[in-house]
């Protein structure tokens with residue numbers, strides 16, 4: 001460990017030395033020791049078109065020569081406007097106002113503050129958020145509050161605010177209980193909203209796939225039911241698409257795939273193709289209009305030094321163009337995953353196979369190991385990571401959940417090769 005660096009999500013004592021990366025090339029990373037590994041998880045899910053993509057690198061360079069940064073209050077610039085038009089042009093029609101920040105957690109904080117203040121501006125006091133078990137929305141205090149209370153949040157529990165938690169009806173291929181699980185959640189939600197109308201500011205969820213919680217997937221129909229209930233009870237629906245945005249679920253956004261119009265959507269990760277820290281929170285005209293006042297108390301007093309950073313926005317514009325060029329890739333990747341599922345589904349340790357667009361996952365079940373436990377701390381994660389690296393693949397299982405989220409530049413042969421490796425590993 002470098003004497004001056006403190007790494008994230010890393011138990012300091014006894015952790016292996018971090019691997020030093022010399023360069024990135026498409027789907028591959030070259031390590032300092034000469035090894036080359038395929039990045040099967042797009043480096044924490046941000047890298048959409050491959051590492052060091054020359055088109056995005058050039059866009060950042062050109063922008064850096066022109067305007068590297070400018071205060072975003074009272075000033076604006078072309079890349080910020082262009083990117084906002086591109087994103088809102090594709091989102092459902094009601095989502096028109098884009099607020100920039102710089103990471104997924106802040107995109108979520110902004111969404112919650114907007115929702116809370118929206119009701120205040122309308123003269124209503126709605127404090128409570130409804131969220132899902134297993135959720136992960138980031139590591140700032142607000143984002144932690146609406147996420148799963150776990151080992152990661154335990155130390156901070158007294159600093160977090162209260163929320164209402166409902167179950168996430170996770171499902172998988174050939175799950176015969178999907179509809180009944182969904183109905184039970186919808187009933188519970190209706191009950192909550194019916195008992196105390198006017199208490200809830202909004203529902204926040206990761207649509208279609210809960211990422212860090214274990215790549216838990218739900219159906220498009222479930223999102224439609226949630227949307228319908230929301231409309232009945234006039235509660236805001238917040239989609240955290242920090243992971244699911246920009247093609248990941250097989251459409252540009254999960255809300256499009258499910259044909260649902262949330263009131264607020266949070267975006268980051270893939271927004272800049274993995275090149276620059278950038279995030280956006282997009283809200284409906286209704287929400288924006290409740291702030292559209294000359295009264296200072298109704299103003300959204302929120303911002304970050306790097307809000308709307310021109311380099312990030314220029315990377316975003318270049319990445320969006322590549323996304324459009326590669327539409328068929330992210331729309332067709334699900335079928336390649338499914339073809340490979342045919343090869344691995346009979347394996348005795350592979351369970352609960354699931355896929356949405358470019359993301360596939362399954363649980364690894366007990367192979368008789370002592371101390372086996374489901375969840376993030378399952379030691380199989382560490383073991384698989386190491387063995388996968390020996391085979392030339394960067395995989396980072398979430399406990400006993402193995403998942404793939406490759407950049408869109410991987411070929412069908414390369415993706416099939418990852419599944420060959422998986423069969424060797426499990």
Ligand SMILES: Cc1ncc(COP(=O)(O)O)c(C=O)c1O
Nearest residue numbers: 103104105136137138211242243
């Ligand atoms: C759905 C979701 N929301 C929010 C976040 C937080 O994003 P960041 O790590 O950029 O703060 C993540 C990160 O994994 C995420 O998956």
